[in-house]
Amino acid sequence: TNWSCGQTKLLRHHCECVKVIPGSAQMFVNPDRLFTFDHAFGPSASQDEVYRACIQPMVRSLLDGYNATVFCYGETGSGKTYTISGGRVITSPPLLLLDDEGGIIEHVARDVFGYLDEKLKSNEIDVATVHMSYLELYMEEVRDLLDLPTNQKVVVGARESAVNSAEELLSLVEMSSAARQTCTTRMNDKSSRSHTVLTILINQQCNNDSNTLCSSKFCLVDLAGSERVKKTGNTGKHFKESIHINTDLLAVGNVIRALSDRALNFCGKTRKSTFIPFRDAKITRLLRDSLGGTSHTLMMTCVNPSSNSLAETLNVLYFASKARHIRNHPAKQPIHTDPKYNQKLARRVMADFKMRGHILLAENEKKENNNSLLTKQQSEDRDMAEVEEDTVNGLKGLR
């Protein structure tokens, strides 16, 4: 778990209520709360510093055959998109400048292709392919951001695009990001109204003596921010979006709470089985392997240091503290040496990659799951203000 105080927006007449203790991974929240994480960064930390400390080691193990996930969580306007996608104005064609504004995606793209080049040059591998998919979850509906002309619901499985360079990958991401659902709120000029999942799939093959194939994937998840309608001033369609966002985040929180309880029970040698509610929302299904599964997972938490956001900051940090108890069991993806099997495996990996879109589409079309936290019918029937209160209280309850 990583904490980042990336937001520079301190409102007038509001003092700073969050301080990172220099040289430690601890942070202090006024008046008397101390939190400890694996890393903590203050407002002056550069994007590069954050990347090198937290993400670069994950990219290295990705190339060694481990899956990895980074997901960003926090209040609206706290800097999640800035951290993942960077703050630079979009250029065409995109430039790999890697100045202080370059986000995690840019750094990962550069390193994935850089490390693959090194491995190819040293003959460690003979063939490497990189594919990407980019999905958006908007109001419980999955959209394919790579399917730009229509940008509609996924109809034939998420498009997976082969990419040959970091520039090509970034170009696709930048074009696709323009199609993402955003709006202006009182809290953020360009607030994301959806969660996005960028997946980079890498196949590495050795043709020489052993004929090995190794596949691994990196998921970068930018969750929409939790928000209070009173603060964002959202009404109408955007109000409904807020409800969906908070409901999804509540589902993520419930999964994390259950996994954390399970880990604590296990440490306390209580063998009580804990139900993990992965099926409550699409976002939790998508994150299933990343939470408590076999991948290396980093939860990146962004907070706004202003005292105006104190309650939300405390919620987010308690939540991140819970997530820290979760123990994943990273496992290297199996390496196979039979060339016939490898051809089959390569085809199967690609099919799986496509299927993710398929499965989610099927869910788009399905009637809302009876067990879901909030069905469409309910949301129409219930007074919206009451629903908002429920989800916000639910998010608070994650403490």
Ligand SMILES: Nc1ncnc2c1ncn2[C@@H]1O[C@H](COP(=O)(O)OP(=O)(O)OP(=O)(O)O)[C@@H](O)[C@H]1O
């Ligand atoms: N560390 C930072 N340095 C400079 N600007 C920042 C930083 N973090 C965030 N910002 C700026 O603050 C604004 C809000 O950030 P961003 O859109 O990333 O928030 P968010 O958490 O993704 O919000 P939402 O959940 O509403 O989408 C943006 O204009 C962004 O450029």
